Amino acid sequence: MRLTLQIWRQKNADDTGGFSSYDVDASPDMSFLEMLDVLNETLTEAGEDPVAFEHDCREGICGSCCLMIDGRAHGPEPGTATCQLHMRKFEDGDTIRIEPWRSAAFPVLKDLVVDRVGLDRIVQAGGFISINTGSAPDANLIPVPRDKAELAMDAAACIGCGACVAQCPNGAAQLFAAAKVSHLALLPQGQPERDQRVLRMVEEMESAFGSCTNFAECEVACPKEISIEFIARMNRDYVSARLRRG
Amino acid sequence: MPGSLKFHQSALGKKVIMAASGIVLFGFVLVHMLGNLKLYQGAEKLNTYAEWLREMGAPLLPHNGAIWLMRVGLLVAVLVHVVSAYQVTRLSQRARPLNYKARQTLQATYASRTMRWGGVIILLFVIYHLAHLTWGSVHPAFIPGDVYSNVVAGFRVWWVSAFYVVAQMALGFHLYHGLWSMFQTLGVTAGDDRDWRRKFAVAFALLITLGNLSFPIAVLTGFVS
Numbered sequence: 001m002r003l004t005l006q007i008w009r010q011k012n013a014d015d016t017g018g019f020s021s022y023d024v025d026a027s028p029d030m031s032f033l034e035m036l037d038v039l040n041e042t043l044t045e046a047g048e049d050p051v052a053f054e055h056d057c058r059e060g061i062c063g064s065c066c067l068m069i070d071g072r073a074h075g076p077e078p079g080t081a082t083c084q085l086h087m088r089k090f091e092d093g094d095t096i097r098i099e100p101w102r103s104a105a106f107p108v109l110k111d112l113v114v115d116r117v118g119l120d121r122i123v124q125a126g127g128f129i130s131i132n133t134g135s136a137p138d139a140n141l142i143p144v145p146r147d148k149a150e151l152a153m154d155a156a157a158c159i160g161c162g163a164c165v166a167q168c169p170n171g172a173a174q175l176f177a178a179a180k181v182s183h184l185a186l187l188p189q190g191q192p193e194r195d196q197r198v199l200r201m202v203e204e205m206e207s208a209f210g211s212c213t214n215f216a217e218c219e220v221a222c223p224k225e226i227s228i229e230f231i232a233r234m235n236r237d238y239v240s241a242r243l244r245r246g
Numbered sequence: 247m248p249g250s251l252k253f254h255q256s257a258l259g260k261k262v263i264m265a266a267s268g269i270v271l272f273g274f275v276l277v278h279m280l281g282n283l284k285l286y287q288g289a290e291k292l293n294t295y296a297e298w299l300r301e302m303g304a305p306l307l308p309h310n311g312a313i314w315l316m317r318v319g320l321l322v323a324v325l326v327h328v329v330s331a332y333q334v335t336r337l338s339q340r341a342r343p344l345n346y347k348a349r350q351t352l353q354a355t356y357a358s359r360t361m362r363w364g365g366v367i368i369l370l371f372v373i374y375h376l377a378h379l380t381w382g383s384v385h386p387a388f389i390p391g392d393v394y395s396n397v398v399a400g401f402r403v404w405w406v407s408a409f410y411v412v413a414q415m416a417l418g419f420h421l422y423h424g425l426w427s428m429f430q431t432l433g434v435t436a437g438d439d440r441d442w443r444r445k446f447a448v449a450f451a452l453l454i455t456l457g458n459l460s461f462p463i464a465v466l467t468g469f470v471s
């Protein structure tokens with residue numbers, strides 16, 4: 001299949017950047033990133049600068065393959081990170097526009113690579129949880145009700161890619177923060193620092209990201225299909241923590 | 247120190263304040279619409295109701311006492327609602343200075359995308375509405391105390407009615423997203439039936455909008471005269 005790519009090129013953080021157009025031959029069986037690899041090989045052979053994009057695991061678990069594809073984070077396939085997206089989702093002759101995540105908190109470093117350290121700061125603000133370390137404890141020593149465990153796992157599925165922020169017209173990081181807050185808040189191990197954690201994480205979040213208006217765009221963009229129900233949970237946690245701590 | 251922000255300083259706190267003031271305003275528009283249904287019972291019923299609003303709470307409260315208490319409450323609710331809306335909007339605009347060349351809306355509703363300008367339309371409408379039917383300053387034939395004739399004469403002007411219709415639709419959309427959003431903001435999760443919050447929002451937004459739309463339409467079609 002023959003495709004035209006409109007790709008955002010930007011030399012470095014200070015460059016203004018702009019779109020460049022490339023033609024590429026791809027097979028429907030390639031992943032999206034493999035298709036970009038092919039493009040980069042031709043660019044390198046021609047002595048041009050290859051397109052910088054982030055990737056690592058290529059199996060949908062690390063969250064580094066952040067591409068805005070035709071205005072949708074991670075492209076058209078629901079519940080799929082860019083690295084797991086296949087070219088068969090596109091038609092021969094398609095023009096595909098590829099842009100970096102856009103958020104004041106995610107400055108573009110080069111081409112399609114953005115700095116997502118703002119998300120790490122939210123997790124960092126959450127701090128530690130008080131558990132005993134040492135030899136592995138017995139399994140099931142701490143009982144966790146099944147429904148809570150399932151919900152906590154749903155929240156823990158977050159791979160921190162930032163698609164929620166990228167898709168949000170408010171540039172809000174609510175879904176990310178809510179997933180991180182909820183997955184610990186749902187478990188017994190997360191209880192001792194529960195209030196302090198949500199207060200700090202929300203404050204850190206608000207220092208760099210926008211304010212949620214419940215557009216719910218994030219939920220569709222999320223490659224792990226994390227539900228905005230977690231945002232309601234975080235809000236509840238935040239309000240009760242405030243009430244308890246003044 | 248992290249986590250030391252006061253509640254009203256945090257965007258999340260502001261959203262809770264918006265939701266709380268939104269509930270107050272929602273309660274008001276609901277009761278306001280229901281009260282206005284007395285239009286269909288004729289001039290006497292409606293005017294007596296309007297008079298009762300002014301006498302409410304007597305002899306404990308003076309004439310106009312209760313209504314002024316409510317007005318102050320509503321004014322405070324509108325103020326904190328609008329100020330908070332402005333502040334969280336600014337935060338979001340700073341957080342997302344650039345848009346995509348290829349824009350896509352995945353599932354955000356029309357109502358959710360028009361909250362800000364819809365809110366401005368409602369605010370302007372409220373000011374006009376007060377000048378029109380409370381103070382009478384922009385009314386062609388205002389008779390203090392004769393609510394029925396003020397409404398009928400007011401709505402006979404077709405473009406006034408048209409503006410009311412537009413504003414009520416804006417209010418309907420605002421309420422639809424607002425009521426749903428309120429559950430999210432206040433942490434009311436949907437649980438197994440994911441849709442009940444949507445259904446609640448649709449039902450009340452429709453109820454209020456249809457009720458309000460009926461008044462200018464009833465006058466224009468001559469159903470009420």
Ligand code: HEM
Nearest residue numbers: 213264265268271272331361362365366369424427428431
């Ligand atoms: C009768 C009048 C009004 C009612 C019943 C009402 C109700 C509501 C409710 C229930 C919400 C949801 C809050 C939340 O997200 O939890 C809301 C949000 C909002 N309101 Fe209103 N409102 C009214 C008037 C206004 C006015 C006059 C403005 C602005 C001039 C306004 C601007 C907004 C905005 C921008 C939001 C979205 C804020 C956000 O989601 O962050 N509203 N409203």
Ligand code: FES
Nearest residue numbers: 058062063065083
């Ligand atoms: S490269 Fe790891 S999730 Fe896509």
